[in-house]
Amino acid sequence: MDYAALNFQPILLTLKLALTTVGVLLVVGIPIAWWLAHTGSRIRPIVEAVVALPLVLPPTVLGFYLLILLGPHGWLGQPFSALTGDPLSFSFAGLVIASTLYSLPFVVQPLHTTFEAIGKSPLEAAWTLGASKWDAFWTVATPLALRGYITAIVLGFAHTLGEFGVVLMVGGSIPGKTKVVSIEIYDHVETLEYTQAHILSGGLLIFSFLVLLTVYTLNRRLPVHVS
């Protein structure tokens, strides 16, 4: 096999995208999940439905709207290019935004479930012991929700690795900028380069399997703290 022909750029780009996306997802997803678990608001089901949309929509639909939103005349694209001089669509930043939306339910849902299972009781106890809400979140809710966090991080990461449709619509396949592994595989197959397609596909398969295996093993070993 001609290993030299194997291009590592898409692999590195994919990892970079997945890690960045997970970071953004945590910053965005934790407050949403926390709010969903503790609010009594009537708009809660609406927010839940919106967060879950990427689970059921064809990636092309999501990608299509994102393309419009991120495009040079879109709500997000226009201010972005006015500020930076670069377009948001067909850029790495655009890919991160798209991946974040696409993988949002995979992060929000496990966190939401865990926060709900923990409930308000231990938080109330922490408040009466002099902890502020912020303090209680980090010192009580977070350690109790450890399993939920790990599940969320891994699912968010793995799901971003595997995305294809949204990335193709929003990012195109610009080498080094937006060409991730899944698209590289598609290109190889199109040009009948089955060897390269095999190596990348097999690599992604094994990697994803190992990641999930690690989570489920960890989940069994981590004690469930919620009583």
Add this chain to the structure above:
Amino acid sequence: MSRLIARFKLDFPNFQLDASLEVPVEGFTVLFGPSGCGKTTLLRCLSGLERCPDGFLQIGDTVWQDESRGIFLPVPKRPVGYVFQEARLFNHLSVDGNLNYALKRSSGKNASSRFDQVVNILDLGPLLKNRAHQLSGGEKQRVAVARALLTEPGLLLMDEPLAALDAKRKQEILPYFQRVQEELGIPVFYVTHSISEVLQLVDTLVLMEQGRVTQTGPLDEVFSHVESMPGSSALPIGGILETQVIRQDEDYHLTVLQFKEQTLYVPRQNVKQGSRLRVNIHAGDVALAVSPVQHQTSVLNVLPAVIKKVVQNEEDPYMAKVLLDVGAPLWATITRKSLANLKLKEGQKVFAHIKAIRMVHDLD
């Protein structure tokens, strides 16, 4: 001595709290009433965990909540310790970790000596390294009390801390409550639907019914002011007698108590001669006789009494409630037929035959 003044109104779908309370913040105050009367909600209002839209709370000269002036002291800022019914220990921490969580957030000095003192009072030394979720129910509550004490509270709120425990465990924990009272002197507000468990500790009693505070005051004062024996459920007690231990009767395995000039016998108690003991008599355990037929009955305890009041209501068409003065107020429930047969009326002298005296170990 500071006083607590509180007014809280809260509407829930099937329950309404409308309580005003004024009590000294001192000693052991018991909020007592049937399940669902709002005592836990009132306690949560005092702690700030529940916020009433137009609530008011003042302790001493400090206003903690006055919604009309936009004042609300947030929970973590209140110098209050809270012990929940289910202990609510942090299961991701050890006992030591749980205690230090409170200690680290308290403002007081001498943290380490205070830690040692509290651990000592509640006998937690051997448990410090255990994980919180490995403890028994009774141990959990002891840790919860210690944790609340380490915040150096000016007031300790306890919400039915014994409710989840069986009678034997209750027995094990009660002495610790007494020690906390004696050694730290922190005022306690204690919520319960079973007054016998804290009978020996009560200084002030707050009676609650259907979201309202109906009576407040020292134990005996509350009993003599109660207009009628409030709902069969709120006060399943006929009266509480303050007695003194005279001696132990080893032959019959009894403890002999003195109440006013009278002698009472109870099953042998593990108490010291000369010590004070409160006993609890259920209204249904009191029978009335017009003559002292002591030598003709198996009932040991007979007290001369004067009938103060007779109450009959439609809820129990065959029963009458009789308020007696035996040196302390005591309610008796008898049938209306007996009332008629004996021609009982207010002011009459009778004899109260007490069939059973409830002791602390008869926790209900």
